[in-house]
Amino acid sequence: MAGDLLLVAAVFLAVGLPAAAFPYRVSKLGERVDAIGSKTAKDEVEPAEWT
Helix, strand or coil, X not given: CHHHHHHHHHHHHHHHHHXXXXXXXXXXXXXXXXXXXXXXXXXXXXCCCCC
C-alpha cells in the first residue's frame, strides 16, 4: 500500500513540477496536440492569453 502511494506521488511530481515551472511550454505542447488533424500549421498554434 505504501509503495503504491509513493509511486503515485512520484508520478504526480514528475508531471506537476515541469507544468508548474514551465506553464507556457506545457500549454504550447497541449495546443500542438490539439491541432493534430487541423489545417493550421503546428508552428502557428499559440496558447491564448488569459491575463
